[in-house]
Amino acid sequence: xxxxxxxxxxxTLGILFAxxxxxxxxxxxxxxxxxxIKPGPNIYVLDQSWKGPSQIAVYSVDDLSGKGxxxxxxxxxxxxxxxxxxxxxxxxYQSRIMYGDMHAIVQKFDVPRLRPVQExxxxxxxxxxxxxxxxxQLSGDGKYLFVQNATPATSITVVDVAxxxxxxxxxxxxxxxxxxxxEGSKFTAxxxxxxxxxxxxxxxxxxTTLGTSARIFDADTEPLFVHxxxxxKDLLFLSYHGRIFRVNDSGDTPKLVEHFNYTENIDGKxxxxxxxxxxxxxxxxxxxxxxxxxxxxxSHKNPGHEIWAVNLKTQKVLYRSPVEEVIxxxxxxxxxxxxxxxxxxxxxxxxxxxxxxxxxxxxLTKTREGMGSFAVFAVIGE
Amino acid sequence: MKNPxxxxxxxxxxxxxxxxxxxxxxxxxxxxxxxxxxxxVGTVVAPVLPFNRSYSSAQAAEAGADGDVNACxxxxxxxxxxxxxxxxxxxxxxxxxxxxxxxVAWVGTCHNPNDGKDxxxxxxxxxxxxxxxxxxxxxxxERERPGYRMGLxxxxxxxxxxxxxxxxxxxxxxxxxxxx
Numbered sequence: 073x074x075x076x077x078x079x080x081x082x083x084t085l086g087i088l089f090a091x092x093x094x095x096x097x098x099x100x101x102x103x104x105x106x107x108x109i110k111p112g113p114n115i116y117v118l119d120q121s122w123k124g125p126s127q128i129a130v131y132s133v134d135d136l137s138g139k140g141x142x143x144x145x146x147x148x149x150x151x152x153x154x155x156x157x158x159x160x161x162x163x164x165y166q167s168r169i170m171y172g173d174m175h176a177i178v179q180k181f182d183v184p185r186l187r188p189v190q191e192x193x194x195x196x197x198x199x200x201x202x203x204x205x206x207x208x209q210l211s212g213d214g215k216y217l218f219v220q221n222a223t224p225a226t227s228i229t230v231v232d233v234a235x236x237x238x239x240x241x242x243x244x245x246x247x248x249x250x251x252x253x254x255e256g257s258k259f260t261a262x263x264x265x266x267x268x269x270x271x272x273x274x275x276x277x278x279x280t281t282l283g284t285s286a287r288i289f290d291a292d293t294e295p296l297f298v299h300x301x302x303x304x305k306d307l308l309f310l311s312y313h314g315r316i317f318r319v320n321d322s323g324d325t326p327k328l329v330e331h332f333n334y335t336e337n338i339d340g341k342x343x344x345x346x347x348x349x350x351x352x353x354x355x356x357x358x359x360x361x362x363x364x365x366x367x368x369x370x371s372h373k374n375p376g377h378e379i380w381a382v383n384l385k386t387q388k389v390l391y392r393s394p395v396e397e398v399i400x401x402x403x404x405x406x407x408x409x410x411x412x413x414x415x416x417x418x419x420x421x422x423x424x425x426x427x428x429x430x431x432x433x434x435x436l437t438k439t440r441e442g443m444g445s446f447a448v449f450a451v452i453g454e
Numbered sequence: 455m456k457n458p459x460x461x462x463x464x465x466x467x468x469x470x471x472x473x474x475x476x477x478x479x480x481x482x483x484x485x486x487x488x489x490x491x492x493x494x495v496g497t498v499v500a501p502v503l504p505f506n507r508s509y510s511s512a513q514a515a516e517a518g519a520d521g522d523v524n525a526c527x528x529x530x531x532x533x534x535x536x537x538x539x540x541x542x543x544x545x546x547x548x549x550x551x552x553x554x555x556x557x558v559a560w561v562g563t564c565h566n567p568n569d570g571k572d573x574x575x576x577x578x579x580x581x582x583x584x585x586x587x588x589x590x591x592x593x594x595x596e597r598e599r600p601g602y603r604m605g606l607x608x609x610x611x612x613x614x615x616x617x618x619x620x621x622x623x624x625x626x627x628x629x630x631x632x633x634x
Contacts, residue, residue: 122611122621123584146620147611170620171582200611200619201601222614224558224604248601264602291603298600370532370596 108184109139113454119444136440147200149207156453197221203449206249211257218250240277268326283325301352312372343367345374347448348400353409375399381432393434402450520568526592533562535608536624537589549580557615572632582618
C-alpha cells in the first residue's frame, strides 16, 4: 500500500469513528448500487481498445448524459437485440492481455442492468478487426449469432443463442461480413469478386449456400464499404465513390435493386469516408452520409467535413451540413431525426437536431468529449 | 548464385520469423491492385507470383537515402495504417526487441518517387506486447480494401495467426517490384 493511500484510509477510519460524536440529527448515507440505467432512449458508443478492455458507453439521446457502460475484451465488437435490452460482444482475452493463451469470448449483456449474464467461448479464429456492423449480428429469427472469423481465410462462427454453444462454422472464402436477413436464419456476405452470397444455417449446425448474385460492384474500381443499413426489405451499401447500392436479400439469391451516384455534378471531388459513414432514417427515406472533399485513392477512411442528406426517392442531395471531422454517424428513426456523430481524433460525440422542413439540415446542439481513443461505432436504442 | 525467387524467400526468412512465404493470386488484370490478392501466409508458397521479384532493385531502393523514414508521408508507408516499428525500437524491416513478427501480412503497392518505380510492400505487424505510447501512428490507405480483399486490408490485426496476438507496431518490408 502506498503511503498516500495509507493516509487516506486512516483519515477515512477517523471520520467513521468521529461519526459517533457528530450531531444527533446526522443521518449517515447508505451505500447502494443502482439496479438499472436511467430511463429514456440511448446511444451506445463502442470504444474498441487494441490494448485493453473495450467498452460500450451509454449516453442519453436527449442530453448526452452518461448512464454507465459495459466492459469486455480486447478488439471487441458488438451487436444488439432489436429491443436493445440485450447486447452480445465478441472479443479477445489473452492470458497475459497482449500475449499468452487466447480465448475468444462471446458475452451476453443485460443492457438495462449493464451486467454480463452469460458467455461462451468461440474458436480463436475470431476476426480481431475494426468495428463494423457485419462482424457480429443476430439472425432475423433471433436464434443465432453470426460472428466473423479471419485466419486470414474468412468464415462465420454460428452461435446458438438459446443453447449458448457454438453450433458450427460457415466458410465464406473471398467474402466478408454476415448481414442478417430480416427473417429466418440467413445472412449475406460481400465478396471480393463483386458478388454477394446468401447462406442459411440449421439447428443441427449445417449450412446451405442459398445463392450468389451476379456481380453487383467492382472491388477494383469502385469498392464497397462493409457498412450496411437496413431499409425495409433491402440492404443499403455504399461505394468509395458515393454510389448507393440497394440490394434485396429476402430471397435465396441477393438481387441488386438499383444503384445511383449522388455526387455527380457536384464540384470539389467529394466522397464518403470514415468507419460508420452512413445512417438511414426510415421515416423520411433519407440517407445521411459523412463526406470529405478532394477525395483520392486512400482517402476512404477520412472523416467527414460535411454530412449530406440524400433523398433516396429522388436520388438527390437535399442538404450539406458542415461538421467537424465526423468519422461515424447514427440517426434516430422518427419523422424528426436526431443525428449523432463521432470524432475519433477528439474522442467526442456530437448531437445534431435535423429539420425536415429545412431539407434535413443538421444543427449541432451538444458535444460531449471523453468517448475514448477509438470510439468510432455507435448504435441507437429508442 | 540463387535465383531471384530463392533470394527473395531467403530474405523473407531472415526478416520474418517462422519463414513467411508469399501467396498471391493473379487476377489477370494489368493494374497491380487486381494482381495483389496476395496474402503472406506462413509455409505457403504460391506457384506464381504476379510481379517482378527483382531482389536487387528492391534492395537498392531500401538502402538509398530516399526520404524521411520516420515521417508518415515516406513513400513506403502508402498503405500503412498503424504504428511505425522504427519509432518503437525496430526498423522498417525489423520488429522491435521482444516482439514477434506476424506470420501473415497485407500488401501494398507504393510508388517510389525517387526512381519512379512501384514496389510491393509487405506490411507485417509485430506482435505480443502493447504499443509504445510514443510510437508514430500513420494512416496510409492507398489501394486499401475491406476484408473481402483480405490481402489488401489494413483494419484488421495481422497478428491473427500468431500465438501472441497483441498488436505492437507495423513494418514495411519491400518484397518486390511491380510489373510495368
